[in-house]
Amino acid sequence: MSSIRVLTGITTSGTPHLGNYVGAIRPAVAASRASRVESFYFLADYHALIKIDEPARIQRSTLEIAATWIAAGLDPERVTFYRQSDVPEIPELTWFLTCVTGKGLLNRAHAYKASVDKNTAASLDPDADVTAGLFMYPVLMAADILMFNAHQVPVGRDQIQHIEMARDMAASFNHRYGEHFVLPEALIEESVATLPGLDGRKMSKSYDNTIPLFAPREQLKKLIAGIKTDSRAPGEPKDTEGSALFQIYQAFATPEETVALRQAYADGIAWGDAKQMLFERIDREIAPMRETYESLINHPDKLEAMLQAGAAKARAIATPFTAKLRHAVGLRDLRAQATQKNVKAAKAALPSFKQYRESDGQFYFKLMDAQGKLLLQSAGYASPKDAAQQINALIQNVNEQTEALIKSLQTSAPDATPQEAVAALQQLRDAKKKD
Ligand code: TRP
Numbered sequence: 406m407s408s409i410r411v412l413t414g415i416t417t418s419g420t421p422h423l424g425n426y427v428g429a430i431r432p433a434v435a436a437s438r439a440s441r442v443e444s445f446y447f448l449a450d451y452h453a454l455i456k457i458d459e460p461a462r463i464q465r466s467t468l469e470i471a472a473t474w475i476a477a478g479l480d481p482e483r484v485t486f487y488r489q490s491d492v493p494e495i496p497e498l499t500w501f502l503t504c505v506t507g508k509g510l511l512n513r514a515h516a517y518k519a520s521v522d523k524n525t526a527a528s529l530d531p532d533a534d535v536t537a538g539l540f541m542y543p544v545l546m547a548a549d550i551l552m553f554n555a556h557q558v559p560v561g562r563d564q565i566q567h568i569e570m571a572r573d574m575a576a577s578f579n580h581r582y583g584e585h586f587v588l589p590e591a592l593i594e595e596s597v598a599t600l601p602g603l604d605g606r607k608m609s610k611s612y613d614n615t616i617p618l619f620a621p622r623e624q625l626k627k628l629i630a631g632i633k634t635d636s637r638a639p640g641e642p643k644d645t646e647g648s649a650l651f652q653i654y655q656a657f658a659t660p661e662e663t664v665a666l667r668q669a670y671a672d673g674i675a676w677g678d679a680k681q682m683l684f685e686r687i688d689r690e691i692a693p694m695r696e697t698y699e700s701l702i703n704h705p706d707k708l709e710a711m712l713q714a715g716a717a718k719a720r721a722i723a724t725p726f727t728a729k730l731r732h733a734v735g736l737r738d739l740r741a742q743a744t745q746k747n748v749k750a751a752k753a754a755l756p757s758f759k760q761y762r763e764s765d766g767q768f769y770f771k772l773m774d775a776q777g778k779l780l781l782q783s784a785g786y787a788s789p790k791d792a793a794q795q796i797n798a799l800i801q802n803v804n805e806q807t808e809a810l811i812k813s814l815q816t817s818a819p820d821a822t823p824q825e826a827v828a829a830l831q832q833l834r835d836a837k838k839k840d
Contacts, residue, residue, distance in 0.1 A: 408441045411592070412555035414449035414489065414546070415474075417467040418456050422615035423687070424600040424608030426477065427656045430618075432597050433559060434478045444484040445553050445719070446474065448712075451489050451496070451545060455538040471708045473618060476698035481711050489549065491716035494723035498548040499541070501734055505577040506544055506570075509804050514543050515566055547571035551578075552723050554587040565591045580828055581835060582733040598656050601649035605633050619698045622688060629684045630677075639675035650676075654683050657690055755836055756780065756829035758796050760789060768792045772799075772826060780826040783814055800837065803830045 413433065421430065437444040448470055453463050467488065479486060489495055511517065517540050521531045543566075550558055550571050558568050568591040575586035599607050602614030609615065616628045632650050637643055645651045645667055655663050666674075666682065701708055731737070754775040762768055767785025770792050774780055786792040795814070799807070807830065811823045 408443045409557060410443045410445065410553060410555045410587075411436065411557045411559065412445035412447075412550055412553050412589075413559050414447050414452065414549050415470055416449045416456070417453040417463060417470050419466055419610050420469050421473045421618045422608060422610070423618055423653070424602065424615065426473075426618045427600045428561070428597055429559075430474065430477050432594055434474070436559070437479060437484045445555065446479065446484055446486050447549070447715075447719070448488045449546075449549065452542065455536065455542055468702060468705055468708065471712060472698050472701035475701060475708070475711065476619070476694040478694075481715060485553075485715055485718045486711065487715035487719040488712045491712065492552070492719050492723050494720065494727040495545070495548050495552055497727055498552050498730065499545050501730060502544050502547050502551070502574045502578065503541070505581060506574050507804055510570060510573060511540055511543060513805070514540075514570065515563075516542060543567050543570045544574065547574045550589050551575050551586045552726065553719075555589050556587055557592040558589050559592040559594065562593060565593070577831070580831060582730075585730060585733060598652070600656055601652050603628065603632050603649075605647075605649045618691065619695050621695075622692075625688060625691075626684050629680050629687070632680065632683075634676045634679075637673075637676075639678075640673040642673050643670040643676075643679075645670050650679055650683055654679075654686060657686050662686065756833060760792055760796070762789075770796055772829060774821075774825075774829055778820055780821040780829050781811060781815060799830055800833050803827065803834050 413429075415429075433444075433446065436442065437446070448467055450463060450467055453466065457463055457466075471488075474486065475481065517535065520535050520539065524531050524533045524535070546567050547570060550568070551574070558564075558571075560568065568589055572588045572590075575588050579586055602608035602612055603616065604612065604614045606612050606614060616625065620628060632653070634648070634650060635643075648670070651666065651670065654666055658666070666679070669679065669682075756772060756774045758770050758772050760768065760770045763785065765785065767787065768789045768791065769785055770783045771779060772781035783792065783795065786795070799810070807827050808823045811826045815823065815826075
């Protein structure tokens with residue numbers, strides 16, 4: 406199959422605003438129409454539970470976000486559009502990934518670290534008010550992505566670390582249990598504008614400066630009237646630079662329309678007139694969608710049916726894949742005999758360390774894979790004990806720093822990369838654990 410799988414999740418924790426539309430929804434809907442792309446869009450309602458403990462808000466946000474995506478033109482026949490909590494295989498995969506993820510990796514997640522830093526600064530317990538859900542957020546997100554073997558994940562910059570962690574988890578799992586997962590990549594849309602909000606800062610729920618995408622006409626007009634401008638009077642030329650109003654207009658207008666507004670700024674258009682132009686331009690694009698949106702909000706049965714159909718499509722992939730993963734990790738039908746032979750064969754194929762003394766009187770070690778390929782060649786140590794300690798440290802702490810450590814130890818290993826050496830160490834460590 407030569408098509409690319411693209412997947413993205415939307416946390417159901419709010420009401421979509423113009424910034425979400427311009428920055429995520431509109432480009433995603435456009436991308437979903439490309440050929441040779443298999444798109445997966447889902448409502449990340451398990452993720453929403455991490456932030457919100459008001460059941461009615463979760464439900465309302467799920468309804469609004471589902472209605473928004475359909476109203477914005479997402480075609481549920483063409484893409485797989487589903488609700489995360491309708492796919493119970495995702496929490497199951499979350500557990501499999503949890504068991505191959507270093508706690509240290511999660512300690513370094515930005516969102517968790519930010520909470521800890523805040524607590525520390527306030528002289529509180531570092532983990533005060535931090536749920537295990539927040540801590541586990543990256544694992545759940547990795548399960549979302551890996552379940553469908555997505556190649557590309559369109560996300561904002563703040564999510565790049567999560568995608569990198571998903572890659573790490575995929576690699577750890579693959580390494581232990583065979584090549585099951587594609588390593589996903591973050592897709593960052595450089596060309597898409599971030600929209601300024603009412604106060605000129607980035608439009609964001611956390612700044613409370615948003616314009617809801619489907620605010621009724623009158624409310625939209627009122628909100629636009631509240632966009633911050635400077636105090637230049639009608640007739641005075643105005644700056645497009647730094648003008649939130651201008652930037653928002655540009656995100657909706659054709660290049661010709663933008664040129665015309667630029668000219669109007671230079672000619673001293675009154676702020677009230679510019680706001681009227683902006684209102685009309687946005688409403689022209691939004692009004693037809695708003696109608697669909699309102700009708701869907703009033704017919705939750707239609708949305709529910711769409712999501713159920715989406716879940717069936719998603720599970721047609723997730724259920725058999727999970728069966729395969731269960732088998733891979735050893736959750737198996739007892740009637741299928743595990744062959745001890747295979748276990749032995751796997752053991753025999755382990756990489757190994759060799760220690761030796763050179764004619765310079767120093768003690769060295771090298772790491773080789775089962776086929777004898779050199780993965781790591783150490784520098785000299787004064788005593789065999791020093792060398793052995795280094796070897797033990799390498800096997801026992803395979804973590805984020807290991808690659809750098811190997812690079813620093815490496816004197817020569819012409820035929821292997823540090824990643825291969827890390828993978829071999831992990832294999833040795835796993836084998837030790839099982840003894
Ligand atoms: N964490 C994402 C956000 O806050 C939402 C999300 C959950 C997601 N699971 C995902 C995005 C999987 C992409 C892929 O924006």
